[in-house]
Amino acid sequence: MHLHHVSDGEGPDVVVLHGLFGAGGNLGALSRHLASHYRVHSLDLPDHGRSDWTDEPSIPSYAAAVWAWVEQQGLSSVRLVGHSLGGKVAMQLALGHPQQVNGLVVADIAPVAYPPSHQGVFAGLRAVAQAAPESRAAARVLMAPHIEESMVIQFLLLSLARGDDGLYRWRFNATGLERDYASLLQPPTGPVAPVPALFIAGELSDYKVAQYSDAISGLFPNSAITTMAGCGHWLHAQEPALFNDHVSRFLAQLRA
Known part of the structure; x- marks a missing residue:
């Protein structure tokens, strides 16, 4: 690996x-x-x-x-x-x-x-993943209904990467982390x-x-x-x- x-x-x-x-x-x-x-x-x-x-x-x-x-x-x-x-x-x-x-x-x-304490975070991550926004500002708007702390949103945005198609996606394995969250x-x-x-x-x-x-x-x-x-x-x-x-x-x- x-x-x-x-x-x-x-x-x-x-x-x-x-x-x-x-x-x-x-x-x-x-x-x-x-x-x-x-x-x-x-x-x-x-x-x-x-x-x-x-x-x-x-x-x-x-x-x-x-x-x-x-x-x-x-x-x-x-x-x-x-x-x-x-x-x-x-x-x-x-x-x-x-x-x-x-x-x-x-x-x-x-x-x-x-x-468990990250249910809201995972909901925000899913909202961004499903929408594949064209900007970090748009991703922030998508996460806001799920995550109250602006510091947490800003932290998460650090791991949002722009692809060759111009759309933003999570650099980390959001799906796997949510699926196996209990193990972590x-x-x-x-x-x-x-x-x-x-x-x-x-x-x-x-x-x-x-x-x-x-x-x-x-x-x-x-x-x-x-x-x-x-x-x-x-x-x-x-x-x-x-x-x-x-x-x-x-x-x-x-x-x-």
Whole structure:
């Protein structure tokens, strides 16, 4: 499977994984911040961005694809940073490869099964897919009845691509993601991993990471949780300097 990636910098390898409906560039501010001390690899997850699509989207299949990419690149050890869905994939990788993953940062997600919360988003994606609009402005109008948050609409529009016929379509696998959405809500699984881990929570986020401290410590006993005050789920975009500082300080403490 081809996974699109952008690599920059020199030093220990850091793999950065984005969230649902996103792409590697979503955490670009963090990647640029880290590139002065690390070799940073920003990946598009399967079914996202410019990466290949899968037949059955799931946390295990995504983790397997990312690890195959790690091995193809000849990386002997990695540090992982993942937001939301990317955080779940990063956790699965750490649980499956604790000897090669020497550090883990998870942004605003816990290793639990969350209830469905993207019904409106999927309705908006379907409306755009069915209409195949001729502009992003038209796509915005189509999504507005289904998605209240303008920030979410703007985020989704980043993955709308213009085809050779002049019509706009989703770059990610919208149909597969909706069909197998339940699989993506499931928690990572595996034996306890001694990997040093930092969980960064948004104080105002619906994902309530701090409330799942027992689940976190149960899988990652060498972990800590820090909460960013006044931030929601998009903490890396709301307070980028603070988020970047949390990540870089943690990574600096890890063994090479």
